[in-house]
Amino acid sequence: MKVLVLGSGAREHALVRALALDPEVDAVLAAPGNPGIDLVARCLPEETRITDPAAMADLAERVGADLVVVGPEAPLVAGVADAVRERGIPCFGPSADAARIEGSKAFAKEVMAQAGVPTGLAHVCTTAAEVDEALSATGTPYVVKDDGLAAGKGVVVCDDLERAREHAAHCLDRPDGCVVVEEYLDGPEVSLFCLTDGTTVLPLAPAQDFKRVGDGDTGPNTGGMGAYSPLPWAPPDLTEQVLERIAQPTVDELRRRGTPFTGVLYCGLALTSRGPRVIEFNARFGDPETQSVLARLRTPLGQVLRAAAEGRLDEVPALAWHDDAAVTVVVAAPGYPADPQTGGVVEGLDEAAGVEGVHVLHAGTARDARGRLVAAGGRVLSVVGTGPDLATARQRAYEAVGRIRLPGGHHRSDIALAAAEGAVTVPSPVE
Ligand code: AMP
Ligand code: GLY
Numbered sequence: 001m002k003v004l005v006l007g008s009g010a011r012e013h014a015l016v017r018a019l020a021l022d023p024e025v026d027a028v029l030a031a032p033g034n035p036g037i038d039l040v041a042r043c044l045p046e047e048t049r050i051t052d053p054a055a056m057a058d059l060a061e062r063v064g065a066d067l068v069v070v071g072p073e074a075p076l077v078a079g080v081a082d083a084v085r086e087r088g089i090p091c092f093g094p095s096a097d098a099a100r101i102e103g104s105k106a107f108a109k110e111v112m113a114q115a116g117v118p119t120g121l122a123h124v125c126t127t128a129a130e131v132d133e134a135l136s137a138t139g140t141p142y143v144v145k146d147d148g149l150a151a152g153k154g155v156v157v158c159d160d161l162e163r164a165r166e167h168a169a170h171c172l173d174r175p176d177g178c179v180v181v182e183e184y185l186d187g188p189e190v191s192l193f194c195l196t197d198g199t200t201v202l203p204l205a206p207a208q209d210f211k212r213v214g215d216g217d218t219g220p221n222t223g224g225m226g227a228y229s230p231l232p233w234a235p236p237d238l239t240e241q242v243l244e245r246i247a248q249p250t251v252d253e254l255r256r257r258g259t260p261f262t263g264v265l266y267c268g269l270a271l272t273s274r275g276p277r278v279i280e281f282n283a284r285f286g287d288p289e290t291q292s293v294l295a296r297l298r299t300p301l302g303q304v305l306r307a308a309a310e311g312r313l314d315e316v317p318a319l320a321w322h323d324d325a326a327v328t329v330v331v332a333a334p335g336y337p338a339d340p341q342t343g344g345v346v347e348g349l350d351e352a353a354g355v356e357g358v359h360v361l362h363a364g365t366a367r368d369a370r371g372r373l374v375a376a377g378g379r380v381l382s383v384v385g386t387g388p389d390l391a392t393a394r395q396r397a398y399e400a401v402g403r404i405r406l407p408g409g410h411h412r413s414d415i416a417l418a419a420a421e422g423a424v425t426v427p428s429p430v431e
Contacts, residue, residue: 002027003302004060005041006050006080007071008034010330010363010382011287014294015069015301016041017361022300029063031056035373036362051075053083060089067092067306070263073284077103081263090309094283097259101250102266102283105147105180112278115253117246119278120183120270131168134181135161146171147178155221157184185270185277187427190231191289192239192267194247195304198260200313201247202304203239205229205296205321207289208419213337215414222337223379226415227289228327228390229296233424234271242267242276250281262309273427288328291361291382295326324357324386327394327416329401331381333364334408340364340378344407349373349381352400357386357393360400375406390420 003019005012005028013036019028020040031050033043044063049055051074060068068084070076070093079096093099100107106124111117120143123134135142142164146154156167164181171179193204207229213219235241246267254261266282294301298320307316333340346365353360361384364377381404385397394416401411418424 001025001066001302001306002029002064003067003069004063004065005030005069005071006056006075008032008037008363009071009287010361010379011285011290012071013037013361013363014291014382015071015285017359018294018297018301019069022302024300025302029065031059034362035365035367036360051078051080053079056080057083057087057089060084061087065089067302067309069093069305071284073099073102073282076263076283090306091262092305092309093263094261095259098254098261099283101254101261101281103148105145105280106178108281109180111250111253115249117249117278118275120185122180122182125168125179125181126172126177128165128169128172131165131172131179131181135164138181138183141184143182143184144168144171145180145182147180185272185279187270187272188233188424189279190234190238190269190271190276191227191286192242192247192269193285193289193293194243194251194265194267195308195313196247196251196261196263196265197308197311197313198251198255198262199311201243201251201265202308202313202316202319203243203247204293204319206231206234206238207286207293209286209289210412210415213332213412215412220337222332224286224288225330225332225412226328227286227292228325228393228416228419229289229292230325231419232390233419233422233426235426238271238276242269246276246278262311271426273429275429288330288382291328291384292326295359295384295386296322296324298322322386324388325390325393326384326386327390327397328382328384329397329411329415330379331383331401331404331406331409331411332379333375333377333406334410336378336410341408342375342377344375344409346373346375346380347405348403351403352383355385355396355400355403357396358400359384360404375409380406380409390416394420
């Protein structure tokens with residue numbers, strides 16, 4: 001089978017790498033891809049219009065793709081999966097209507113309410129007066145979310161009333177501005193990716209992401225600075241609980257509404273004293289969690305994604321996993337996330353990949369006129385370490401990160417640290 005992957009991040013590099021390892025996959029193409037993906041697949045760097053549904057459907061037809069896998073959310077929200085499917089080509093990714101589960105937080109809340117899915121109490125506000133009322137109802141810590149897509153940067157969690165009001169005012173300032181003020185959910189966060197064909201739901205292994213830029217969860221939110229899997233501290237029946245109470249009811253509700261969801265329903269959860277609650281849904285694989293999760297997946301990925309895209313996920317046997325743990329550390333450009341500086345020369349990748357159990361995935365990289373690898377985006381690389389346990393996997397990942405040179409580049413030094421030390425706890429249940 002020939003697979004076309006849309007996107008250019010480390011998540012897409014991880015997808016391409018896993019697809020290329022599938023014996024049933026003969027060829028992987030990536031649009032536009034990046035210099036790392038180019039080492040394992042055929043990149044189409046000129047194909048940058050990945051949010052243009054007609055252009056992507058044409059491309060899928062032209063290259064003879066048997067399966068299209070959409071990485072980022074923007075093409076999904078724009079209707080790329082619809083356009084590809086209309087040409088009769090299987091596509092792993094939801095329709096624009098179903099992708100609203102990510103594109104609109106207010107819509108996600110409505111679906112959850114209908115499906116009885118546990119989440120934080122939320123107030124959808126369109127005026128400053130409504131915001132003030134909602135903030136006084138929820139109390140601190142305040143959680144204020146922009147309703148639209150904001151690449152993980154539209155959320156403010158703070159104790160400062162003025163800052164919460166300012167963020168809300170800023171979001172409301174836009175045409176059709178809408179903010180969600182939400183109850184604060186206490187407890188460690190988990191990302192669980194659930195593959196679905198609209199009916200059958202197949203969960204992957206849970207992972208934990210590190211969203212803040214600085215060690216100890218300090219500084220602004222980012223797209224994600226690192227991730228690990230498995231979660232030795234999580235309740236053993238976590239995946240089952242999330243499947244039963246959250247993922248399956250949500251997929252069923254979307255189908256009932258006439259907007260079946262095909263692709264990956266990303267469940268962003270807080271494990272609270274009252275069980276798992278949804279913080280957010282996304283309509284795509286998470287980045288960087290995918291880099292850790294796919295490093296552990298033993299089942300060939302292409303066959304599973306194709307079965308999902310063709311509505312045959314019920315035929316797929318239980319997924320097989322490596323016993324190894326995986327830790328991903330993101331290397332970011334100077335100034336990320338506020339003002340990433342591109343152009344810095346990246347060196348030491350071969351030395352990094354030489355560390356046992358390590359592979360390096362590219363995100364914001366490019367070749368300059370002299371053929372040198374340079375930073376071309378905020379998150380530049382994902383360094384994935386695997387090993388028999390989290391401590392070994394993280395030690396290997398950090399040894400590799402230490403071999404990479406990017407002037408002014410930065411990374412967090414505490415990815416998976418608390419988990420490796422057994423210091424993550426789930427609040428105990430209240431009756
Ligand atoms: P989101 O864009 O909804 O994923 O939010 C980004 C981050 O803000 C999450 O990963 C959480 O760390 C934090 N967050 C969002 N909603 C809540 C909430 N209700 N309670 C606590 N933290 C939250
Ligand atoms: N890792 C967070 C995200 O992909 O949204």
